[in-house]
Amino acid sequence: MKLNINKKTKEILMLALAIVFTSILRAVAIKIFIAPSELAPGGISGIASIIYNKTGFNISLSTLLMNIPLIILAYFYINKKFAISTLICTAVTSLFIFVLEIVPIENFADFRGDLFVSAVCGGALTGAAIGILLKVNCSTGGTDIVSLLIQNKFPNAKVIFLLFGVDAVIAVIGAIVFEDFTLLVYSVITMLASTFTADILQKSFVSTVEVKIVTDKVDEIADFIIKNLKRDLTVISATGYYTGDEKKLLITVLRKRQAVNLKKFIKETDESAFFFMTSVSDVIGFGFNQSVTPKSSLGIKKGDKIFSLRNIGAHFGKKNKKEISKDNYASTETEEKNLTEEHIDGKTIIQQTAPSDIEPENNIPKNQQINKSAEN
Numbered sequence: 001m002k003l004n005i006n007k008k009t010k011e012i013l014m015l016a017l018a019i020v021f022t023s024i025l026r027a028v029a030i031k032i033f034i035a036p037s038e039l040a041p042g043g044i045s046g047i048a049s050i051i052y053n054k055t056g057f058n059i060s061l062s063t064l065l066m067n068i069p070l071i072i073l074a075y076f077y078i079n080k081k082f083a084i085s086t087l088i089c090t091a092v093t094s095l096f097i098f099v100l101e102i103v104p105i106e107n108f109a110d111f112r113g114d115l116f117v118s119a120v121c122g123g124a125l126t127g128a129a130i131g132i133l134l135k136v137n138c139s140t141g142g143t144d145i146v147s148l149l150i151q152n153k154f155p156n157a158k159v160i161f162l163l164f165g166v167d168a169v170i171a172v173i174g175a176i177v178f179e180d181f182t183l184l185v186y187s188v189i190t191m192l193a194s195t196f197t198a199d200i201l202q203k204s205f206v207s208t209v210e211v212k213i214v215t216d217k218v219d220e221i222a223d224f225i226i227k228n229l230k231r232d233l234t235v236i237s238a239t240g241y242y243t244g245d246e247k248k249l250l251i252t253v254l255r256k257r258q259a260v261n262l263k264k265f266i267k268e269t270d271e272s273a274f275f276f277m278t279s280v281s282d283v284i285g286f287g288f289n290q291s292v293t294p295k296s297s298l299g300i301k302k303g304d305k306i307f308s309l310r311n312i313g314a315h316f317g318k319k320n321k322k323e324i325s326k327d328n329y330a331s332t333e334t335e336e337k338n339l340t341e342e343h344i345d346g347k348t349i350i351q352q353t354a355p356s357d358i359e360p361e362n363n364i365p366k367n368q369q370i371n372k373s374a375e376n
Helices: 007-034 043-055 059-077 080-102 115-135 143-153 159-178 182-204 218-228 256-269 309-328 333-337
Strands: 208-215 234-239 246-255 274-280 299-302 305-308 339-344 347-352 368-373
Touching: 007 043, 007 059, 007 080, 007 115, 043 059, 043 159, 059 080, 059 143, 115 182, 143 159, 159 182, 208 218, 208 256, 218 246, 218 256, 246 256, 256 274
Parallel strands: none
Antiparallel strands: 208 246, 208 274, 234 246, 299 305, 339 347, 347 368
């Protein structure tokens, strides 16, 4: 008997399964490999390891307590669904860590004498958990949330380097606390193993490919892509450098299972066609993802106004432009507000703008440009 499960229920079941499985992986990584070896591979787990080994404070409880403030930030400034799933994941992980804490340790293998094994295994298990959770729009909490907050505000920032630096600082603190700088080396190995494993898993999850085809049978292949595969494509004129022949280049993005059908069709339709396929990720558009992670609104509250980092930059940028206007070109308060400055080819362009581009009475453009030479 076949069960009819709708898409929403299937997503919830997959999320629940992923959370349970990854929580077990993380609990084993922290309790069996990382904490007993006094490793501090950054993040919340690294801090929890330091606290546990120096004070004996419960790892599961400290992990949960330190994650709660970050999850609250994620709830308000990233995505509510993401924050709730991350909270559940953190709570379940803490539960499994607690279970391992009450089970006699002699029932498990003791890797405290082999730091390399502890570092590699602990990092690999943690990375596997991160890779799986990212696939279901969830995270392990801790620095994962910090990375999303930073990335939402600064899309072009090299967040990975910033996070690696933060984790490295935690690893250094751990080495100082434990008075053994050998642990610093193995903590870094744990971090690298985690990053490498998460990256491998993310690439293995990719199910979308870009296909580029050079062919003379453009109409036949294009019709197959549109009518049979229900995908769109782009056609570009191309010239073979060696032969000088004019050809057409077809570009499309497909699911892997569709790419297999397309490959077979191309070989049957045009044996002289040249084509190749490349795995791609983060495809946004019709038939794929329709949206990206919403930007956070994390900012600074002052009185009744909230200044985000972007607004603060714009605020000071406008202030500087107004000061330039006052010193050189201001004649009225209205003109001061409408002056903007651009730097083009070594010249400073002061542009005066108005609410409309055309003066209704005389049909004269109201935008006026004043050029002045400037040494940059």
